[in-house]
Amino acid sequence: MPQRREAVTIADVARTVGVATSTVSRALNQPGRISDELRDRIVAAAATLGYHPNPQARSLTSGRTQSIALLVPDITNPFFFGLIRGAQAQARARGHRHVLVDTEESAEVEALTLAELPASVDGIVLAAARLTDAELTAAAGRVPLVLVNREVPGLRSVVMDTAAGALQALDHLVSLGHRSVAYVAGPATSWSSRKRWRALQRTARRLGVDCVRIGPFPPTMAAGAAAADAVVHHRVTGALFFNDLLAIGALRRFAERGIRVPDDLSVVGCDDIFGADFCRPPLTTLTTPVEQTGRVAVDMLLSTPTVGEPVRAGQTLPTHLTIRESTGPVPTRRAGRP
Template identity: 55%
Template sequence: MSSPKRTTIYDVAREAGVAASTVSRAFSNPRRVNATTREHVLEIAERLGYRPNPLATALQSGRTATIAMLVPDITNPHFFGTIHGAERRASAAGITFILSYTEESADNERSQIERLARSVDGFVLAASRMSDGTTVELAREHNLVLVNREVEGLPSAVVDNGPGSWQIVEHLASLGHRSLVYLSGPHQSWLAGERWRALRAGAEQRGMTAARLGPFPPRVVGGGAAADAALVSGATAVVAHNDLLAIGILRRFAERGVRVPQEISVVGYDDIFGADFCVPALTTLAGPHEEAGRAAVELLLRRGSPSAAETAPRRVTLSSHLVIRDSTGPAPR
């Protein structure tokens, strides 16, 4: 038994009494079709069960119905939630989602944007490593939205680490710590700078001393050198740039026989999967990273819609909170 014949654009055109090109424009570029004619075409198409080919519509409209998300390190669990949230929002909108990673390189990030520009309608840049100037320059030609990065004039979705970093300082001060050291991530990281500024301001407010060391690779492998530097600093509390670095620090302390938290406390950022599995379980700053991914794609979709572009928010800010576990304790006497 043969399958029913698929309704084509020519079937709709013949039934509606218009040219096939008019039917095509009614779907792909409705502003170029008289409103009455368009309503008539859509009514006929609905009755005949016609559905336009997405690829053909994209080619005719100049849009691809595809977006790309760029992340610095695809192996970092911190980005899993952001990626998941972005992909789900894109899927709900019927948008194809491309994921690429830039290996912590600003040059790679820029080259990938330029290479993919003709294939996608816009980019979500997660924790971008590019300079403000380069980002603004690219935004003049491409549709960009940032996640956990801010550049003046560009839309972004940010988990607010400022108040969260103050929570870290308050927690450590309540345990009697008078000194902390921030073991920083990559020097191109906007988050590293934001976290350090908030930690330093909070420490000054509490009469604590604070120092910044690094940069260190934001991975477990960077924990060895970071831990050794922390011990030399003499601080009683360590705040790592992210949880992967913090887990590497815990491992190095264990190798050297340094007891956590009896001799030194350790705090991370991001609350990645596994942060509560390490020994001791890691105190860390958590945030709604999946929601940040969803919000970024929503901003991108709104920017691509002429009717919504003027009212689209420029910045979405999400709150973070401290998750207290076993890696922090009273300051040693």
């Protein structure tokens, strides 16, 4: 088993070429500062020795770490895969590394991470934050921060407009004749779930349709079964689920109970995660620009380097309804109705 070899340092390069370390540093970082001839020799020597600057040491003086952190509440949730992917892509494009932290849906872990991380990263993208506005504002004072799917006055954020999307979905159901629908809510701490429910409630009243709220449920497939039972219990003809995970879980439960989707019940998901198009039946869902969200968030994070007013504090990305096969006309008679 090979032993961990000593890394090549800037001093090694300097010694090889016969110059000072400062000269090597400048040759590598400030191209115009050193004469071409010497610079070439230094670059060549660095390449030969396999020199790579130590990011830790560099960040100590420069303050830059060339890395950002992405905090998500639950890596398990495929929804965040898209976000991770988008963020990673943009971070790489801008020459940054990417630390991934799973906060396990816990406000404490979130707070602790936010406290420990600032020294190691140039900025943090925080998805679906669980903390309070005040805590988040405080954190933003310590490190550049961009929120995803959460708005706090004065802080930068990228949110997907699922509230508007939910209204589209409601319209869709109403146009199919549904008059009694349910909103299956996500975690109580979810800002977007609350926002969506408020929008739905208001619009449902205006349209004169019944809209009940069920939940909260954790956003997992496993919770889908309970959610499905609750939906059945409420005797609605359509249900909007907090997310696809829950909806897909529910779909399976409906199948077990012999409830046909969409003949007996229409189901709408949210997020359009991997699998939403090939589950059974393919899920009508709110398609969200997840990857784009990740990219935009990272861009926003790295753009205004902590100084001056950000051009736009918050950015809202549109969502749209993707109609597949889990929604259909309202059943004329509802099976099992008394």
